[in-house]
Amino acid sequence: MAQVKICGITRPEDLSAVAEAGARYAGFVFFPKSPRNLSVEDAAALATEAPSGVARVGLFVNPDDATLDAVLDRVPLDIIQLHGSETPARVAEVKARTGLPVMKAVGISMPSDLDALWDYGLVADLLLVDAKAPPDAALPGGNGLSFDWRLLAGRRMLKPWMLAGGLTPVNVAEAVRLTGAPMVDVSSGVEAAPGQKDPALIRGFVTAAQG
Numbered sequence: 001m002a003q004v005k006i007c008g009i010t011r012p013e014d015l016s017a018v019a020e021a022g023a024r025y026a027g028f029v030f031f032p033k034s035p036r037n038l039s040v041e042d043a044a045a046l047a048t049e050a051p052s053g054v055a056r057v058g059l060f061v062n063p064d065d066a067t068l069d070a071v072l073d074r075v076p077l078d079i080i081q082l083h084g085s086e087t088p089a090r091v092a093e094v095k096a097r098t099g100l101p102v103m104k105a106v107g108i109s110m111p112s113d114l115d116a117l118w119d120y121g122l123v124a125d126l127l128l129v130d131a132k133a134p135p136d137a138a139l140p141g142g143n144g145l146s147f148d149w150r151l152l153a154g155r156r157m158l159k160p161w162m163l164a165g166g167l168t169p170v171n172v173a174e175a176v177r178l179t180g181a182p183m184v185d186v187s188s189g190v191e192a193a194p195g196q197k198d199p200a201l202i203r204g205f206v207t208a209a210q211g
């Protein structure tokens with residue numbers, strides 16, 4: 001049974017669906033190129049109304065300090081997700097500056113990519129193991145692409161971790177079985193269209209992940 005994060009929430013009704021389905025984390029995207037991007041005002045309204053059992057995760061891609069400060073000044077967040085090319089040193093800086101737990105995304109497409117999980121595991125509070133985006137992709141994540149989950153079988157992680165990348169209500173149970181992931185994260189796999197969550201798919205995903 002894996003805990004679930006639903007990423008890219010943009011509407012109050014989707015946040016309600018996340019809570020009612022039993023997901024533990026809701027992700028808010030602060031990356032203008034994403035179809036799930038939120039303004040600070042909209043994110044503040046959503047995060048303020050989030051049910052108490054749902055941890056609010058702010059997703060950033062290579063944010064500078066001013067961006068982090070501007071969001072955190074208005075938006076109550078519980079966890080920072082870094083989904084760009086932030087170095088381990090930058091992860092440590094963000095953690096110190098914000099005082100929040102940091103989850104670092106690591107992109108995987110081949111066995112050698114796994115080495116980074118160790119380096120980031122030394123500084124991050126949580127790891128997010130995602131499919132590596134293709135070089136020409138507009139987004140570094142949220143593309144609905146998966147990787148060979150067998151690469152993770154039996155692997156020891158230094159920190160609690162989530163599996164992400166191309167997960168859907170149909171494949172998530174198999175992904176958890178193959179990888180042993182204690183947590184899973186999904187964005188496009190529970191959408192009717194890019195940026196538009198489908199409450200029925202959210203319910204189906206959480207049910208399947210919790211097996």
Ligand SMILES: O=C(O)c1ccccc1N[C@@H]1O[C@H](COP(=O)(O)O)[C@@H](O)[C@H]1O
Pocket residue numbers: 007008027029031034035036059061083128130139140141142143144145164165166167185186187188189
């Ligand atoms: O969801 C986005 O728009 C996004 C933008 C930039 C970086 C990451 C993004 N999402 C994260 O990507 C993974 C996988 O998403 P998907 O399920 O394959 O669509 C997930 O961790 C999201 O948090």
